[in-house]
Amino acid sequence: MKRKMIRTIALGSFALVVVLGVALQAHAQDAKTPYPAMAPVDQYLMADRDAEIALARSAAPESISHDAEVMVLGRHGYETVVKGTNGFVCMVERSWTAPIDDPNFWNPKLRGPICFNAAAARTYLPFTIKKTEWILAGQSKAQMFDSVKAALDKKELPMQEPGAMCYMLSKQQYLGDSATHWHPHLMFFVPRTEAATWGADVPGSPILSGDDPEDRLMIFMVPVAKWSDGTADSTDKH
Numbered sequence: 354m355k356r357k358m359i360r361t362i363a364l365g366s367f368a369l370v371v372v373l374g375v376a377l378q379a380h381a382q383d384a385k386t387p388y389p390a391m392a393p394v395d396q397y398l399m400a401d402r403d404a405e406i407a408l409a410r411s412a413a414p415e416s417i418s419h420d421a422e423v424m425v426l427g428r429h430g431y432e433t434v435v436k437g438t439n440g441f442v443c444m445v446e447r448s449w450t451a452p453i454d455d456p457n458f459w460n461p462k463l464r465g466p467i468c469f470n471a472a473a474a475r476t477y478l479p480f481t482i483k484k485t486e487w488i489l490a491g492q493s494k495a496q497m498f499d500s501v502k503a504a505l506d507k508k509e510l511p512m513q514e515p516g517a518m519c520y521m522l523s524k525q526q527y528l529g530d531s532a533t534h535w536h537p538h539l540m541f542f543v544p545r546t547e548a549a550t551w552g553a554d555v556p557g558s559p560i561l562s563g564d565d566p567e568d569r570l571m572i573f574m575v576p577v578a579k580w581s582d583g584t585a586d587s588t589d590k591h
Contacts, residue, residue, distance in 0.1 A: 388459035396461035397447050409443040413468035413520035414581050418443050430486040440471030449488045450481055453498050457529040466523035473517035477542045480568055498567050513570050517542040522581035536576040536586050543571050
């Protein structure tokens with residue numbers, strides 16, 4: 354039961370991370386979502402650019418994020434504000450990277466510091482960039498997912514590259530009103546496959562899976578023991 358609850362919260366956390374568990378989906382259907390529409394754009398932006406850079410870097414250990422490229426959210430999309438040298442890209446994802454039925458889809462409080470390796474920067478990051486551009490251009494939720502489908506059909510968005518992964522180790526992450534900070538974790542992005550191929554979601558396995566049919570990929574999550582600042586995670590919460 355405890356593992357089932359952890360998995361439900363994990364899958365509802367983000368894109369972001371990013372895929373809801375069955376229980377959370379049922380709750381969303383039965384209760385009115387507190388975020389039925391997009392809030393004013395200013396509520397999704399961070400006024401202090403340096404603070405957003407620091408938050409983005411907190412996704413990974415300093416030994417990785419120090420030399421990473423950093424992107425921040427502007428009024429029309431993400432902008433590169435720090436050039437990197439190690440192939441990693443750090444940013445703070447917003448709520449619309451969540452699945453279409455996630456009750457936090459328009460939650461302006463959501464902040465997901467994430468740091469992609471080079472493979473994920475080439476093949477997963479384009480999804481975040483394009484979704485953000487479409488949303489900020491005024492597309493509705495349904496229109497944005499239609500745009501994703503069309504872009505995938507036309508091969509304008511890539512399939513996930515072998516080895517694509519990211520760090521989400523920020524103690525400051527806010528992954529939704531239920532998940533909040535959840536746990537520090539790694540995520541691996543692969544084309545849609547069976548969870549069993551990774552040994553995910555079974556007793557004793559540290560791997561959790563999330564199927565993302567809209568983006569035509571699977572996300573495998575592995576909680577880890579420490580946040581990016583080196584402090585231990587409190588495993589008894591959530």
